[in-house]
């Protein structure tokens with residue numbers, strides 16, 4: 001559990017994407033710290049999280065995300081804009097650019113973009129479609145008169161029990177390509193939200209904050225799965241990273257839905273990146289907010305049982 005029995009903090013966080021999974025958690029953590037959340041939601045949205053946000057104590061502002069002047073009014077008085085938007089180019093590059101321009105126009109001093117990923121600054125262009133978009137936006141952000149901070153958290157640990165088919169509970173194997181001893185970064189969505197809230201209320205953050213609830217290799221995940229289930233788990237090497245790259249190209253070319261935000265081949269790109277070691281987060285800034293207790297992989301795997 002994260003302990004927030006401390007002096008209430010001040011600050012007004014302008015939060016885009018507050019109806020999303022991560023954004024909603026960020027709103028809760030900012031409010032628990034005693035600060036103000038202005039949640040920007042799409043005009044006319046009937047999202048069920050909107051009454052929940054109000055109940056938490058957030059001010060909900062309906063806004064046309066295509067209108068910089070409306071966004072500017074909504075950003076007024078903010079101490080930091082936090083984006084937890086999710087999407088492709090129209091959202092990550094274009095909508096975030098309008099939000100950035102509005103933040104600058106409104107005189108908001110700080111901006112946290114919707115990065116929440118492995119270290120895309122260390123990846124070659126073309127190796128991950130979604131992260132290329134974040135790199136493109138970061139160039140615009142770096143050139144804007146505002147202080148930017150990216151939160152990089154590796155992979156959401158939560159994905160290990162669902163979307164990322166790494167721990168194969170049925171056949172008691174941990175699937176991988178390449179090297180089973182390659183360290184990788186995992187942080188739960190909840191811990192990422194707790195940290196983002198802390199960073200949003202910290203007026204002196206660096207350009208990048210890197211966190212990992214746990215750094216683990218495939219063999220560490222294998223051990224965690226065995227510990228949690230009380231059963232023997234093995235590893236399953238499906239081939240080299242070169243072979244995974246080939247599978248990604250084939251899956252992508254056959255996929256009818258390349259406009260989805262997270263098609264299966266994009267998850268495969270993410271895994272390929274992580275197993276390559278290139279986007280490994282280093283150094284870690286976990287200790288910056290000592291009140292945050294990091295959730296371990298085995299705790300997450302235990303929830304899948």
Ligand SMILES: NC(=O)c1ccc[n+]([C@@H]2O[C@H](COP(=O)([O-])OP(=O)(O)OC[C@H]3O[C@@H](n4cnc5c(N)ncnc54)[C@H](OP(=O)(O)O)[C@@H]3O)[C@@H](O)[C@H]2O)c1
Nearest residue numbers: 017018019020021022065084085086114116117154155156
């Ligand atoms: N590191 C990892 O393993 C990992 C895994 C998953 C996600 N992420 C990242 O975490 C961040 C948040 O993801 P999430 O899963 O919380 O996303 P999500 O649940 O899909 O929420 C997305 C939010 O963006 C809003 N949004 C989308 N398109 C919009 C638009 N055109 N205009 C205005 N608002 C728009 C949505 O509003 P509505 O409710 O109105 O649609 C919602 O509030 C993203 O950067 C995502 O890539 C990281």
